[in-house]
Amino acid sequence: MATTKKKKAAPKTKKAASKELTAEEIRHADEREVGVGRAGDIPRENLMDWYRQMVLIRKFEQSCSEQYQLGKIGGFLHLYIGQEAIAVGSIAARGANDHVITAYRDHGHALAVGSETGPVMAELMGKVTGVSGGRGGSMHLCDVPRRFWGGYAVVGGHVPLGAGIALAEQYKGTDGAVLCYMGDGSTNIGYFHESLNLAKVWNLPVVWIVENNQYGMGTAVDRASATPEMVTKASGYDMEAHVVDGMSVCDVYWKTTDALKRVRAGEGPQFLEMITYRFEGHSMGDPLRYRSKEEVVKWRDDDPIGVIERRLIEQENCTQEELDAIDDQVEVEMAAAVKFADESPEPGLDTLYDHIFVEN
Numbered sequence: 566m567a568t569t570k571k572k573k574a575a576p577k578t579k580k581a582a583s584k585e586l587t588a589e590e591i592r593h594a595d596e597r598e599v600g601v602g603r604a605g606d607i608p609r610e611n612l613m614d615w616y617r618q619m620v621l622i623r624k625f626e627q628s629c630s631e632q633y634q635l636g637k638i639g640g641f642l643h644l645y646i647g648q649e650a651i652a653v654g655s656i657a658a659r660g661a662n663d664h665v666i667t668a669y670r671d672h673g674h675a676l677a678v679g680s681e682t683g684p685v686m687a688e689l690m691g692k693v694t695g696v697s698g699g700r701g702g703s704m705h706l707c708d709v710p711r712r713f714w715g716g717y718a719v720v721g722g723h724v725p726l727g728a729g730i731a732l733a734e735q736y737k738g739t740d741g742a743v744l745c746y747m748g749d750g751s752t753n754i755g756y757f758h759e760s761l762n763l764a765k766v767w768n769l770p771v772v773w774i775v776e777n778n779q780y781g782m783g784t785a786v787d788r789a790s791a792t793p794e795m796v797t798k799a800s801g802y803d804m805e806a807h808v809v810d811g812m813s814v815c816d817v818y819w820k821t822t823d824a825l826k827r828v829r830a831g832e833g834p835q836f837l838e839m840i841t842y843r844f845e846g847h848s849m850g851d852p853l854r855y856r857s858k859e860e861v862v863k864w865r866d867d868d869p870i871g872v873i874e875r876r877l878i879e880q881e882n883c884t885q886e887e888l889d890a891i892d893d894q895v896e897v898e899m900a901a902a903v904k905f906a907d908e909s910p911e912p913g914l915d916t917l918y919d920h921i922f923v924e925n
Contacts, residue, residue, distance in 0.1 A: 607815060609881045615657065615814050616877060617891050619649040619870050622673045624899050625682060626845075629672065629689060629703075632903065633849050638689045641718075642703050645673035647844035650869035651776055652677040654817030655744055655839075658825060662734070662741035664712045666727045668748055669704035670776075670843075671716040678711045682898055683905035692909035699912045700920065721751035724760045724773075731769040731834075742770040742828045744821070750781030752795050764834040765802045772824045772835045773799075776811065778843040783855045799836035811841030812867045815876070841869075 626644040633642050645652070652673040656665060667674045675685050680696055688695025689703050697707050706716040714730065717723035727745030734741035751757050752775060764771050775795045779786055787793040799806035805827065810816040817839060824835035842864040846853045877883035 607818070609877075609883070611657070612815075612873065612877055612881060613883070613887075613891070615653050615818075616870070616873050616888065617895065618653045618677060619814065619873065620892055621682070621895050621898065622649045622652065622676050623870060624895050625676060625686070625902075626672060628686070628899050628903060630845075630849070632686075632690070632906075637907070638703065639691065640702050640704070641669070642689075642849045643670040643847065644843070644845045644849075645670055647864070647869070648776055648778060648811065648841045649673055650814040650817055650872070651746075651774070651811045651839050651841055654814040655746075655774060655821040655837075658818050658821040659744055660740065660742070660825065660829075662712075662739055663825070664714060664727075664730050664734075664741065664743045665746075666714040666723050666730065666743065667716065667746035668720070668723060668751065669716065669718050670748070671704065671706050674746065675706045675708060675713060675716075678708060678713045680706070680708045680711060680713065682902035686902045687906040687909045690906045690909075691911060692906055693912045693916075694905070694909040698916075698920065721747060721754045721756040723747075724751060724756045727771055727773075728760045728764050728769055731764065731771040732767065734770055735767070740829055742772065742825055744772050744774060746774045746776055748781065749775055749777040749779075749786050749795055750784075750789065751775070752798055753781075753790055757798075758801075761799070761802045761804065761834070761836075765804055768831070768833045770828045770834070772821065772828060772837060774821075775836075775838045776841055777838055778841050780843070780847070780855070782847045783851065785855070795838040796836065804834055804836050805832070806836035806838065809837050809839040811839035812869045812872055814869060814873050842867075844868075 622645060626646050629638060629642060630644065632638045656674065656677040659665070665674055665678055672685065675696070676682065684694055684696045685706065688697055688699060688701055688706060691699045691702060693699050697705060701707060701716060704716060704718040707714060714726070715723065724745060724747055727743050731743040761773065777786065777795050781789050792798060796806045796808050807820055809820045820837055824837055827835055844861065844865065874888060877888065878885065
């Protein structure tokens, strides 16, 4: 796995205008585990489980690529390889009544909320045993019992839905909050600005999480956004914002935990820009001609799985044999998931109009 360098602890911030670290600064900072003083508060078994989840997501996505090339998965397929620490670390911080909603790069989030690998793979293959009955596919995963609402193909189209879910929780007087994830490209459209504005006006319990993986499809962030540092966009709505090291599952966990505490304390919506990098293309048809091999290699030095692997070995006295055993368990689970999906039936034609109208 990848190794990493030490980095300086990031200062606290009150508003986006006096933000913590810029994207470039956090990319080259010295201490990989920001908040290392608190990192010791994370039990070893939690770190081991986070490692397992991240490896599961990585291997799931690699398997998806294989199944796509075999023609078993159709349509668009957007892989989460390189961004695993964000879904795992942030969802680990959520409470029992909290909701998760995201865009079309959603496999990692589904697995992080606890959706079973077999039904998720079956959904990608369009099988009746899928989490959405084979009707959603890769971009529309949903798991209602786990309060995971997708999975949306329209860029930014889910952002106002995240605000709506938060409004519902506020109306009901619960302690539930919403983790609403989006890509950096979503911050340039109207849905984003309208949603942030109303979230602040109504003091909604939502944490906006921008997964800044450096590219909107094939266009670099600094070529598409007048303010390439996403965190500055929150200042227009007087919203507390922080930059997060999205390659460190521990930093993601602590920053999300803090944001949720502020939401539940009545301090209003929070904004987190998580700096990350997707190692694969935007989708399976992406030839990746817009970035250099040197750039990819540079980011792979901070592979999020390598980061937590090093922490477990160097600080938690974990052996390589223990980690290898987890890898082997995940391989077995993935083989079973693919077998389950392969052997599951496709929805019958007589179910074509099911789940469209409410039936008493």
